[in-house]
Amino acid sequence: MTEPAAPSGPIHVVVDLNRCQAYAQCCFFAPDVFKLHGEEALWYDPEPDASQRERVLRAAAVCPVQAITVAWSEAANRQKVEVPHA
Numbered sequence: 001m002t003e004p005a006a007p008s009g010p011i012h013v014v015v016d017l018n019r020c021q022a023y024a025q026c027c028f029f030a031p032d033v034f035k036l037h038g039e040e041a042l043w044y045d046p047e048p049d050a051s052q053r054e055r056v057l058r059a060a061a062v063c064p065v066q067a068i069t070v071a072w073s074e075a076a077n078r079q080k081v082e083v084p085h086a
Ligand code: SF4
Pocket: 015, 019, 020, 021, 022, 023, 024, 025, 026, 027, 034, 042, 062, 063, 064, 065, 066, 067, 068
């Protein structure tokens, strides 16, 4: 089965920092978007470049606590994309 193509347009990333346990899986898959400062403080870019799309989706998929939400906005539509978790 073929997966549907991801929408184009700017990416919006939200991390639920109450849920995040600083496992750093996202930092490994998308190091330009997610960074850990110290042992617990996660920094992330909420509007990364569209070229980061695949990396961000992988990061969201591997987060063990499903803390990462990815969305696109295209013109008037804002579409939330469900990310399949591994
Ligand atoms: S993979 Fe998930 S739990 Fe780990 S640092 Fe990233 S957002 Fe937090």
